Amino acid sequence: MDVDVHHGDGVEEAFYLTDRVMTVSFHQYGDDFFPGTGSIDSVGEGKGKYYSLNVPLKVGIDDDTYHDMFKTIMDEVMAKYRPGAVILQLGGDSIAYDVLGRLNLTIKGHGECVKKMMGYGVPLMLLGGGGYTVHNVARLWAYETGLTVGE
Amino acid sequence: MLLKSEEERKFNINSNKLKSQFSMNETGDCPGFAGLYEFCQLSCGGSIDAAQVLLRGDASIAVNWGGGLHHAKKC
Numbered sequence: 064m065d066v067d068v069h070h071g072d073g074v075e076e077a078f079y080l081t082d083r084v085m086t087v088s089f090h091q092y093g094d095d096f097f098p099g100t101g102s103i104d105s106v107g108e109g110k111g112k113y114y115s116l117n118v119p120l121k122v123g124i125d126d127d128t129y130h131d132m133f134k135t136i137m138d139e140v141m142a143k144y145r146p147g148a149v150i151l152q153l154g155g156d157s158i159a160y161d162v163l164g165r166l167n168l169t170i171k172g173h174g175e176c177v178k179k180m181m182g183y184g185v186p187l188m189l190l191g192g193g194g195y196t197v198h199n200v201a202r203l204w205a206y207e208t209g210l211t212v213g214e
Numbered sequence: 215m216l217l218k219s220e221e222e223r224k225f226n227i228n229s230n231k232l233k234s235q236f237s238m239n240e241t242g243d244c245p246g247f248a249g250l251y252e253f254c255q256l257s258c259g260g261s262i263d264a265a266q267v268l269l270r271g272d273a274s275i276a277v278n279w280g281g282g283l284h285h286a287k288k289c
Binding site for chain 2: 065067069070071072073074076088097098148152153154181186187188189190191192193204208211
C-alpha cells in the first residue's frame, strides 16, 4: 500500500506476476510526472492479474476527495484479499507544498491513511519514502508516529 | 606523472556512465554522499528488521521512517 506521490513502480514490478502480494498505489499521474507508469489499467498479469491496483490522481486533490476513494477502495481490498500483514509506504511528498508533488493533502488528511489502515487490525509496517519539503515531512511523520501510539 | 592502470581507466569510464545513467551527481535527484552504502544497509535492514518483529508477533505496528525509499525505480 503506497501513498507516496510517485507511483510505486519498483514494488509493483516485483509482485506484478504474483497473487502472493497485492500492491495498491495512489499517486499523481499525467504530464510526464515521474515515473510515468501507474495508469488505472495496469492491474497485473498472469497469476498476478487484478492483484496490482493503481489509483492515478490529478494534481490538487484534497483530503475529502482522496479519502472518499481511499476508504472505499481499501475496504474492498481488505475484505476481498484479506492480507496477513500490510506494509504502508507513507511518502511525505503527497502533502501540500511539496517541492515535487502537487497533491493538496493536509498532514491530518495524510495521517487519516494511517488511522484507516490501523483500523483493520492486521500487523502493520509503516515506512517512509519521498518528501522534499523536509520540515513538513518531519511534522508529518512525527504526527503519524503519534497516531501509532494512540496520541 | 602518475599513469593510471588500464583497469583503473576502465573503472572510471564505467562509473561515469553509471553516474549519468542514474543521475548520480551533485545537483541531480540522487546525489552521492559519504556513507551511501551504509545508509542503504540501514534503510533496507530496518525494514527487514521491522518485518521480523511483525512475524515474531512482538509488535502489531513496526515503523521505519528511513525505509520505503525505493518503491519507485524507472529505468
